Amino acid sequence: xxxxxxxxxxxxxxxxxxxxxxxxxxxxxxxxxxxxxxxxxxxxxxxxxxxxxxxxxxxxxxxxxxxxxxxxxxxxxxxxxxxxxxxxxxxxxxxxxxxxxxxxxxxxxxxxxxxxxxxxxxxxxx
Numbered sequence: 001x002x003x004x005x006x007x008x009x010x011x012x013x014x015x016x017x018x019x020x021x022x023x024x025x026x027x028x029x030x031x032x033x034x035x036x037x038x039x040x041x042x043x044x045x046x047x048x049x050x051x052x053x054x055x056x057x058x059x060x061x062x063x064x065x066x067x068x069x070x071x072x073x074x075x076x077x078x079x080x081x082x083x084x085x086x087x088x089x090x091x092x093x094x095x096x097x098x099x100x101x102x103x104x105x106x107x108x109x110x111x112x113x114x115x116x117x118x119x120x121x122x123x124x125x126x
Contacts, residue, residue, distance in 0.1 A: 006079075010061035017057050023050050060090050063100075070103050070111035 014020060023030075027050075030041045059082060066079050073091065077084050091112060094100040100112045 006062065006065040009065040010058055013061040013064065014054060014057040017061070019057055020050070020054050023053055059086060060094060060099075063087065063090050063094065064114045067100055067112055067114035070106075070113045072106050072109035072111050074109060075106075 031046050102110045104111045
């Protein structure tokens with residue numbers, strides 16, 4: 001399992017991230033006022049959205065926190081306990097946003113490394 005240090009780093013990155021901060025900061029606007037279509041977001045739906053966004057950001061940040069050195073999907077699975085399919089999905093997103101890079105291979109498995117590990121950086125939405 002991931003070390004306590006990397007889990008805390010991932011949690012801090014998630015809470016400091018722009019996506020979660022924006023959603024939390026917009027709670028009143030999103031749940032108590034109507035949007036341009038005259039719709040008001042129900043609080044239960046808002047809480048689901050925030051929970052889902054925070055969960056996804058935490059998963060991405062858990063990978064970033066453990067990519068200080070080149071690692072494969074298999075190694076990330078062993079470290080984090082995350083399902084390999086979820087790791088691959090997150091790696092695709094992180095590659096797209098240039099948060100990580102493929103730097104080589106171990107056997108037939110590509111290795112990835114984080115390009116930035118700043119807590120004030122956040123991953124973009126889906």
